[in-house]
Each structure stands twice: as structure tokens, then as C-alpha cells.
Amino acid sequence: MVPDAAAADEEKCLTDGMGRLQHNAFYMHRALDSNNLKDALRYAGQMLSELRTSSLSPHKYYELYMRAFDELRKVEMFFVEETRRGTYSVTDLYELVQHAANILPRLYLLCTVGSVYIKSKEAPAKDVLKDLVEMCRGIQHPVRGLFLRSYLSQISRDKLPDIGSEFEGGANTVNDAIEFVLQNFTEMNKLWVRMQYQGPIGEKAKRGKERSELRDLVGKNLHVLSQLEGVDLDMYKETVLPRILEQVVNCKDELAQHYLMDCIIQVFPDEYHLQTLETLLSAFPQLQPTVDIKTVLSLLMDRLSNYAVSSTEVLPEFLQAEAFAKLNSAVGEVIEAQVDMPISGVITLYVSLLTFTLRIHPDRIDYMDQILGACVQRLSGKTKVEDSKATKQIVALLSAPLEKYKDISTALNLPNYPRVMDHLDNATNKVMSAIIIQNIMKNNTCISTADRVDTLLELIKGLVKETDEAQDDELDEEDFKEEQNSVARLIHMLRTDDAEEMFKIISTVRKHILLGGPKRLAFTVPPVVFSALKLLRHLQNQDGDVNGQEVSVTQKKIFQFLHQTIEALSSVPSPELALKLYLQCAEAANDCGLEPVSYEFLTQAFILYEEEMADSKVQVTAIHLIIGTLQRMNVFGIENRDTLTHKASGYSAKLLKKPDQCRAVYACSHLFWVNEQDGVKDGERVLLCLKRALRIANAAQQMNATRGSSGHVTLFIEMLNKYLYFLEKGNPQITSSAIHDLIDLIRTEIQSDNTTSDPSANAFFSSTMRYIEFHKQKGGSVGENYEQIKV
Amino acid sequence: MVLVLAIGDLHIPHRAPDLPAKFKSMLVPGKIQHILCTGNLCIKEVHDYLKSLSPDLHITRGEYDEDVRYPENKTLSIGQFKLGLCHGHQIVPWGDLDSLAMLQRQLDIDILVTGHTHQFKAYKHEGGVIINPGSATGAYSSMTYDVNPSFVLMDIDGLRVVVYVYELIDGEVKVDKIDFKKTATTQSAH
Numbered sequence: 001m002v003p004d005a006a007a008a009d010e011e012k013c014l015t016d017g018m019g020r021l022q023h024n025a026f027y028m029h030r031a032l033d034s035n036n037l038k039d040a041l042r043y044a045g046q047m048l049s050e051l052r053t054s055s056l057s058p059h060k061y062y063e064l065y066m067r068a069f070d071e072l073r074k075v076e077m078f079f080v081e082e083t084r085r086g087t088y089s090v091t092d093l094y095e096l097v098q099h100a101a102n103i104l105p106r107l108y109l110l111c112t113v114g115s116v117y118i119k120s121k122e123a124p125a126k127d128v129l130k131d132l133v134e135m136c137r138g139i140q141h142p143v144r145g146l147f148l149r150s151y152l153s154q155i156s157r158d159k160l161p162d163i164g165s166e167f168e169g170g171a172n173t174v175n176d177a178i179e180f181v182l183q184n185f186t187e188m189n190k191l192w193v194r195m196q197y198q199g200p201i202g203e204k205a206k207r208g209k210e211r212s213e214l215r216d217l218v219g220k221n222l223h224v225l226s227q228l229e230g231v232d233l234d235m236y237k238e239t240v241l242p243r244i245l246e247q248v249v250n251c252k253d254e255l256a257q258h259y260l261m262d263c264i265i266q267v268f269p270d271e272y273h274l275q276t277l278e279t280l281l282s283a284f285p286q287l288q289p290t291v292d293i294k295t296v297l298s299l300l301m302d303r304l305s306n307y308a309v310s311s312t313e314v315l316p317e318f319l320q321a322e323a324f325a326k327l328n329s330a331v332g333e334v335i336e337a338q339v340d341m342p343i344s345g346v347i348t349l350y351v352s353l354l355t356f357t358l359r360i361h362p363d364r365i366d367y368m369d370q371i372l373g374a375c376v377q378r379l380s381g382k383t384k385v386e387d388s389k390a391t392k393q394i395v396a397l398l399s400a401p402l403e404k405y406k407d408i409s410t411a412l413n414l415p416n417y418p419r420v421m422d423h424l425d426n427a428t429n430k431v432m433s434a435i436i437i438q439n440i441m442k443n444n445t446c447i448s449t450a451d452r453v454d455t456l457l458e459l460i461k462g463l464v465k466e467t468d469e470a471q472d473d474e475l476d477e478e479d480f481k482e483e484q485n486s487v488a489r490l491i492h493m494l495r496t497d498d499a500e501e502m503f504k505i506i507s508t509v510r511k512h513i514l515l516g517g518p519k520r521l522a523f524t525v526p527p528v529v530f531s532a533l534k535l536l537r538h539l540q541n542q543d544g545d546v547n548g549q550e551v552s553v554t555q556k557k558i559f560q561f562l563h564q565t566i567e568a569l570s571s572v573p574s575p576e577l578a579l580k581l582y583l584q585c586a587e588a589a590n591d592c593g594l595e596p597v598s599y600e601f602l603t604q605a606f607i608l609y610e611e612e613m614a615d616s617k618v619q620v621t622a623i624h625l626i627i628g629t630l631q632r633m634n635v636f637g638i639e640n641r642d643t644l645t646h647k648a649s650g651y652s653a654k655l656l657k658k659p660d661q662c663r664a665v666y667a668c669s670h671l672f673w674v675n676e677q678d679g680v681k682d683g684e685r686v687l688l689c690l691k692r693a694l695r696i697a698n699a700a701q702q703m704n705a706t707r708g709s710s711g712h713v714t715l716f717i718e719m720l721n722k723y724l725y726f727l728e729k730g731n732p733q734i735t736s737s738a739i740h741d742l743i744d745l746i747r748t749e750i751q752s753d754n755t756t757s758d759p760s761a762n763a764f765f766s767s768t769m770r771y772i773e774f775h776k777q778k779g780g781s782v783g784e785n786y787e788q789i790k791v
Numbered sequence: 792m793v794l795v796l797a798i799g800d801l802h803i804p805h806r807a808p809d810l811p812a813k814f815k816s817m818l819v820p821g822k823i824q825h826i827l828c829t830g831n832l833c834i835k836e837v838h839d840y841l842k843s844l845s846p847d848l849h850i851t852r853g854e855y856d857e858d859v860r861y862p863e864n865k866t867l868s869i870g871q872f873k874l875g876l877c878h879g880h881q882i883v884p885w886g887d888l889d890s891l892a893m894l895q896r897q898l899d900i901d902i903l904v905t906g907h908t909h910q911f912k913a914y915k916h917e918g919g920v921i922i923n924p925g926s927a928t929g930a931y932s933s934m935t936y937d938v939n940p941s942f943v944l945m946d947i948d949g950l951r952v953v954v955y956v957y958e959l960i961d962g963e964v965k966v967d968k969i970d971f972k973k974t975a976t977t978q979s980a981h
Binding site: 481482488489490491492493523526527530533534537580584587588591621624625628629632667670675714717718721722725728760763764767768770771774775 | 803804805806807808809812834835836854855880881883884885887889890892893896897899917918931933934936
């Protein structure tokens with residue numbers, strides 16, 4: 001039948017059934033009102049016959065049942081009234097209702113009377129309950145039976161001879177209550193399981209769905225048991241749990257087993273689970289192989305994890321119960337037993353176990369390693385894990401100790417940690433590596449031994465090493481940069497104050513980054529270089545303490561190291577960066593007093609300038625950096641210094657654009673005048689430079705005049721400022737006439753018709769003139785120089 | 792009251808992993824009107840971070856900056872003051888106040904913010920004020936030994952600017968302040 005038509009059909013069936021039910025209920029009430037018990041019972045029987053239907057799905061049957069349930073409450077009230085009044089005795093009623101024609105209505109009525117019977121206390125509760133639970137066996141149809149027994153459970157709930165209840169006493173003990181509930185549970189489970197085998201084979205899925213709808217009816221019994229006062233830990237341990245587990249295992253039904261195990265864990269207190277761990281866990285391997293045990297086991301471990309942190313008094317119980325050992329072997333057994341469990345399932349189990357262990361035994365690093373080791377075992381023999389669910393779980397597994405311990409050293413000390421990471425494919429390794437780096441940065445952890453650095457960089461090799469995989473090319477450029485920049489930042493966290501060890505660390509780091517290939521070196525080389533330079537400084541500070549010989553050897557080693565490291569950039573190629581780094585090293589060597597080393601670095605910088613810098617903008621920056629560095633150096637003897645300054649000035653004059661040439665050349669003037677006490681103060685060479693720069697400025701003027709622009713005026717004003725600078729510093733070669741000439745030249749240019757007005761140049765000139773005026777008026781030693789200047 | 796943050800030479804990630812935590816907690820978005828950054832960030836992430844602190848961000852190029860499009864120098868007006876920004880590696884001798892003063896005259900500004908030396912300086916001369924906020928991360932410098940992380944906050948109010956310098960010394964943030972007043976007679980010939 002077409003589903004819609006079937007559904008419509010069912011709906012009609014329900015509506016019809018409801019109609020008839022209400023119809024009979026109406027007459028039943030009329031009979032009750034006129035105290036006509038016989039008729040009332042007859043109508044009741046007819047009403048309850050609606051529940052004999054086989055045409056409704058459980059979902060719809062439930063509606064019918066609920067209506068009948070409501071009606072029966074009124075019947076029960078009537079029974080209570082009548083027995084109190086003495087019109088009928090309970091035993092009479094018990095007898096009378098059995099006249100109902102069909103067994104199902106008969107049993108519903110019997111249960112209803114039974115409730116009254118127990119309340120009246122004319123018979124011991126246990127006897128009535130026993131009777132009823134046995135009689136319900138008469139209904140073997142699953143759906144009808146389940147609802148009938150559910151009815152029995154509902155109405156008996158408040159009448160169980162629990163400890164402290166009014167129905168306890170004499171022969172009635174809580175054991176009877178437990179026995180009753182257990183029996184009802186067992187029978188209900190059997191009925192529920194039987195549903196699986198009913199109906200045509202093709203409708204298996206439908207049956208599964210229908211069974212799911214009814215599962216809470218069965219589970220309710222467990223809930224009732226958990227609520228009984230009399231079910232304390234001992235009772236649970238001795239009687240309740242073993243009986244429940246017996247049924248669960250014996251029913252051999254996948255759906256029932258999964259649901260009921262889940263139910264047990266959720267319904268009974270965690271404290272009980274802890275104390276019955278062995279019993280509970282022993283059931284797992286006995287379950288059907290298709291049961292998804294891992295979710296149940298994970299649920300158990302997670303609940304116990306939460307229980308552990310709920311209060312500090314709880315932890316010792318865990319130790320006493322040897323929870324870890326039991327769970328550990330249970331996990332192992334389950335994985336052994338379920339051969340087909342996918343790897344993601346296996347890892348999920350270990351994640352739950354690890355989380356549990358981190359909470360209960362945070363100090364037992366050996367347990368963590370054990371768990372990781374078990375994972376390694378399961379993963380070995382397989383190629384790199386590619387299943388995304390599994391990789392997600394492995395990432396969760398590896399992240400858990402990081403979050404807990406904050407200090408990555410703990411994770412690094414677990415021998416199995418890197419082994420687990422080995423099984424990740426490259427993409428997942430990168431994900432995990434990023435997590436590791438984040439952890440280090442967030443917690444500001446320093447990794448302070450070369451060994452640990454080595455382990456760490458090996459761990460995160462997905463980010464550090466170049467691989468052949470095409471994945472490298474596919475990576476988004478922005479992402480790649482971010483990735484490599486995080487590695488660069490990490491390098492600064494790899495340090496220690498012990499100089500020997502620090503050198504080992506940077507050597508180790510370099511070893512790893514050299515495997516990164518040209519794309520990564522531009523990011524990773526600078527931090528290594530600066531770490532080395534910092535180490536050098538550190539050594540310099542210690543200079544006084546250590547005997548000079550040893551120290552300088554290590555200094556030389558570091559400079560060698562620096563040289564080799566920067567050389568690696570030629571494979572990228574990255575000449576601009578290399579030039580800058582060479583200049584840094586040159587200055588550092590200068591500070592250590594190592595003339596040849598410094599000279600060598602400057603040579604390398606010049607070579608790069610000559611051979612690799614074609615772009616004129618790049619050249620301008622580079623030459624200023626060279627001049628600026630050279631200007632600060634005092635370690636050179638005359639010959640070396642001459643060679644270098646000559647080269648610098650030469651290149652300055654050869655820059656492409658005239659203004660750039662001019663500026664670079666006058667910058668060179670500072671190479672010959674150092675303001676420090678013992679600094680070179682070669683006035684003539686300074687003047688030579690300035691004159692050369694002035695010639696270039698003039699040439700620029702010629703070129704601009706043909707175009708009618710006036711940019712060169714600024715150059716002249718700059719020259720003027722430079723002349724003034726050296727005048728102030730006391731360079732005897734600077735004459736006031738040269739300055740006057742310049743001032744006149746500038747004035748002429750500004751006022752000239754050929755050039756367009758340049759407000760910024762005018763402002764520059766004005767402020768320069770004000771500067772002169774200021775110093776003239778101020779007088780003093782500086783003012784003396786200005787005496788000659790006429791404005 | 793206009794707050795201007797002067798900051799630079801972070802050298803992330805070449806020479807330092809990040810800004811000091813104490814600085815980060817002080818630099819809260821929405822409180823600062825302008826940021827003048829001397830350069831050498833060096834990467835986009837730092838740019839984005841500064842941008843999050845204040846929408847009006849000005850950066851000049853440092854020699855290690857990843858983004859080569861930053862200008863060599865920049866001028867802007869804030870209130871009554873004309874400010875200029877330049878990293879400083881272009882001015883030889885590096886850190887030389889007289890040479891920097893020449894740049895100041897050239898740009899016709901009251902306050903020149905510059906960096907490169909990683910050493911805090913606030914220097915008043917006849918033409919105005921030169922401020923070097925130092926290195927915000929305490930990054931290595933060939934020119935300065937023992938660099939303490941530092942940055943500068945300027946409070947511009949009318950003709951007065953109060954310069955607050957924040958330095959991280961031995962794990963503690965120390966603040967110092969310097970007052971500068973602009974004389975109304977400092978006019979440029981326009």
C-alpha cells in the first residue's frame with residue numbers, strides 16, 4: 001500500500017477506535033452513576049476491547065491507550081468508593097471482573113482492581129503483585145503486552161512495599177518490590193525483543209522504528225528500580241544489577257542491549273557504577289558484536305570523568321575501585337572482540353579513556369603513555385590515517401594532554417606521543433602542529449633543551465619540512481604565510497640562558513629549518529639569525545668572567561653559524577633579506593672587535609648589492625643601509641675602511657636617478673665624520689663628498705630646467721642643511737662663503753620665473769633660515785660658527 | 792583631548808614572537824584616536840592588530856616590512872599640531888638628532904615620530920619635538936643594547952602635548968611623562 005494511503009487508513013482506524021471507546025465509556029459512566037456494576041463492567045469490557053486492535057502503530061496505539069487509561073481511573077475511583085461503602089468486597093470485585101469476555105480487557109480490569117486491593121491492605125501487597133505480574137503472561141502479543149504491563153507498572157508504582165512505605169511490613173519487604181519490578185521488566189523486554197521477528201522481512205526498518213518508539217516503556221522499569229529507597233548500593237550490587245545484566249545479555253538483541261546498557265548508566269547513580277565497575281564492564285564483551293559498545297563505554301567514562309571532578313572527596317574512591325585498570329582492560333577487550341570496529345571508533349574509545357585518566361590520575365604520566373601506546377599499536381600496520389572522523393579523533397586525543405598540562409614538555413616526554421603523530425597524514429599533522437604551537441604561545445612556554453627542541457620540531461614536521469606532496473602547491477598563499485610566521489614566532493620560544501645549550505638549540509633549529517626548502521627559509525632564517533645574534537650579545541656581557549680564549553672561540557663559532565645560515569637564503573633566492581642580515585652580522589662583529597669577520601660580512605653584502613639588486617628602489621634602500629652600517633663601524637683599520645667607503649661612495653654616485661645619487665653621496669659624507677671622541681673626523685673628505693653631491697644637484701637642476709619643474713630646489717636646501725651640520729660640528733673646511741653661495745643659489749631658484757612655485761620647498765627654506773637665525777641669536781659655542789653667516 | 796599612539800619596531804616574527812602581555816592588555820580598542828607607526832611591524836597580522844585598535848592608522852616603511860607599499864614618510868595634522876612619521880633607516884647617521892631635525896624642517900612639522908634605534912627618545916629643539924617610541928617588543932637592535940619594550944601615547948590638547956612613555960622594565964610597566972607646548976608664534980611662511 002502507498003504510505004500515505006496507509007497512514008490515512010491508520011488515522012481512520014484510530015479515529016474510529018477512539019469513537020467507539022468514548023461511546024462505550026459514556027454508557028459505562030451512566031451505569032456507574034446508577035450503581036449498575038454489572039452493566040458498567042460490560043461496557044468497560046467493550047471499551048477496553050479497542051485495545052485488542054492489531055492495526056495501529058505503537059505511536060497511535062499509545063493515544064488509544066491513554067484515553068482508556070483516563071477512563072479506567074474513574075473506574076478505579078468507583079471501585080474504591082464501593083468497597084469502602086461495603087457494597088462489594090474487594091475479593092468480590094476481583095471475582096466479578098474475571099467474567100469479561102476477552103482476556104485483554106479482563107486483565108486491565110484485574111490490574112485496576114488489584115490496585116484497589118493493595119490499597120485496602122486486605123491482602124499483602126506482594127501476593128497481589130505477584131499474581132498480577134504472572135497473569136499478564138496471558139498476553140503474548142508484543143505491543144498489547146507492553147502496554148498492559150506498562151499499565152500495571154504505572155498503577156503499582158506508588159504501592160510497592162519499599163522501605164518506609166505504608167505497604168511494607170510483615171511479609172512484605174522491598175525484596176518483593178524489587179522482584180516484582182524485575183519480573184515485569186524481564187517479561188516486557190522479552191516482548192519487546194520478539195517484535196523484531198514479527199511481520200514480513202522487508203519491513204525490518206519499520207519495525208526498528210516502531211521498537212524505538214516503545215523503548216521507554218521498557219526502560220521505565222529500570223527507572224522505578226532506581227527510585228526505590230531500598231535499592232541501596234549493596235542491593236544494587238547483589239541483586240538488581242546482576243539480574244538486569246542477565247536479561248540484557250541473554251536477550252541477544254542488538255537494539256535492546258544498546259538501549260538498556262545506556263539506560264543503566266544514565267538511570268543509576270555514578271557512585272554505584274564506580275563500585276560495580278567490574279560487573280558492569282564484564283557484560284560488554286558478552287553483548288552482540290553489532291552493538292555500538294564504544295558509545296556506551298564512552299558514555300560511562302565521560303560520566304565517571306564528570307563525577308570525579310564533582311567533589312574532591314570522590315577521587316580516592318576511584319583509586320580504591322581501581323577504575324583505571326578496569327576501564328583500560330575493558331577498552332582493550334572490547335576492541336579485541338569487535339574486530340570490525342572502524343579506526344575512528346577505536347580512537348574515540350581511547351579519547352574517552354584518556355580524558356578520564358587526565359581527570360582521575362593527572363600525575364600518572366605513565367598511564368597516558370600507556371594509552372597512547374595502545375593507540376599506536378592499533379594504528380600500526382596501517383598506512384597514514386585518512387578517514388576524517390578518525391583524524392579528528394586523533395587530534396582530540398593529542399590535544400587533551402596539551403590542554404590539561406599546559407606545559408608542552410609533559411607531552412614531549414611521552415615516548416608514544418610522537419609515534420601517534422607519525423600516523424597522521426600531512427594535512428592533519430599541520431592541524432595538530434598548529435594546535436601545539438598555539439599551546440606554546442598561549443602559555444608562554446619556553447623549550448630550553450636541545451633534545452626537547454629536536455623532539456618538538458620533529459613532531460611539527462608537517463609545518464617545518466618540505467614534502468614532495470602536491471599539497472604544498474595547493475595551499476593558499478595567505479595560509480602558508482600564516483603557518484610559517486607561526487613557526488617563526490615559535491623559534492623565539494626555544495631558548496635558555498645557558499650559552500652552550502643555547503648554541504646547541506639554535507644548531508638544532510637550523511638543522512630542521514634547512515629541510516624546509518626555499519619557500520620556508522625566508523620565514524625561518526631571520527628568527528634563527530637573531531637568536532644567534534642575541535646569544536652573541538649574551539656572551540659579550542659575560543666577557544669579563546670567562547677566560548678570553550674560550551669565549552672568542554665560541555664567538556667565532558657563532559659567526560660561522562651566522563654566515564652559513566644566511567647563505568642558505570641564496571637558494572630562495574632572497575638577496576635583499578640576506579643583505580640586511582649580513583649587515584646586522586657585520587655590526588655585531590664590529591662590536592666584538594673582530595675586524596676580518598666584519599669585513600667579510602660587509603663584502604658579502606656588497607657582492608649581493610653588485611650582483612643581485614637590479615631594482616632602483618631596492619638599491620636606494622640597500623645603499624643607505626650599507627652607509628648607515630658602515631658609518632657606525634670603528635673596528636676597521638685605514639686600508640679596509642678606505643676600500644669600503646670608496647665602494648660605498650662609488651655605488652652611491654651610480655644610482656639611477658640624480659636626486660637619489662645626490663642624497664646617497666651626501667649621506668656618505670658622514671662616513672668621514674664620526675661624532676664620537678675617537679671617531680674619524682676627516683674634514684676634507686667630508687667636503688669632497690658634499691661638493692660631489694652639489695655637482696649632482698646642479699646636474700639635476702639642468703635636467704629639470706628643461707622640463708620646467710623645480711624639485712631640485714629641495715636638494716639644494718638639503719645640501720645647505722648638510723653644510724650647516726658640518727659647520728656646527730666644527731669642520732674647518734666648511735666656509736661661510738660656500739654657505740652664502742648656497743643661500744643665494746636657493747633664493748635665485750625660488751624666485752626664478754622658470755620654476756613653478758613649490759610651497760614645501762619654500763617652507764623648508766624658511767625653517768632653515770629660522771634655524772640659522774636662532775643659533776645666531778642663541779650664541780654660545782654653536783652660535784660662534786654662525787657669526788659669519790649673513791642671512 | 793586627542794590620544795595618539797606612537798609605536799613601532801615590533802619586528803614580529805623576525806625578532807620577537809609577540810607584544811608583551813602587559814602592553815596588550817593596556818592597548819584597548821576604541822580609546823585611541825590615531826596611531827602613528829614608525830614601521831618594521833613586520834607582517835600583515837600586526838597591521839591588522841593595530842588597525843583593530845584604531846581606524847586611523849598611519850604606517851611608514853621599515854626596512855624589514857613585508858608590505859613594501861608603505862610610504863617612506865608621512866605628514867598629517869592633528870589639532871593644532873603638524874606631525875610627521877618616518878622610520879629613520881633612511882637618515883644617516885642613524886639616530887642622529889641633528890640629521891633628524893633636518894628632516895623635520897624639510898617636512899615642516901612640529902612633531903617628528905621616528906624609530907629604528909629601538910631606544911625611546913623625546914627631544915625638543917628649536918624647530919619642534921622628535922619622538923622615538925622605541926621598540927614595542929624590546930626587539931634586538933644592533934644599535935641599542937638591553938632594549939626595554941616601550942611605546943608612547945601623546946595627549947594633544949590645544950597647543951599642548953603631553954607625551955607619556957610606557958616602558959616594560961623587569962616585568963613592570965613604568966610610565967613617565969613629558970610636557971611640550973607649542974608657541975603660537977611658530978608660523979611657517981606660506
